[in-house]
Amino acid sequence: MSGRKETVLDLAKFVDKGVQVKLTGGGQVTGTLKVYDQLLNLVLDGAVESVRDHDDPLKTSDQTRVLGLIVCRGTAVMLVSPTDGTEEIANPFVQPEAV
Secondary structure, eight states: OOSOOOOSSOGGGGTTSEEEEEETTSOEEEEEEEEEOTTOOEEEEEEEEEEEOSSOTTSEEEEEEEEEEEEEOGGGEEEEEESTTOOOOOOTTOOOOOO
């Protein structure tokens, strides 16, 4: 067993492609992955943040904020997914509200 740590994710296939990153605390950023390291620090170009809803901090609103070139610290990254080939669907587990 070597003392070298390797990341579980293989992000090489996402370099120079669009990714969506979910962060601890509910933040969500979309941009082009430029560079990453073994600690999951990410550099995103053309980053756009989805602004959270003021009433429910766990939900994102339709508002966005352009950030440009950013660094996402690896300890804050929870999820990295490609933007190509994904679409948002309605939650099938939500119960209709009683009137």
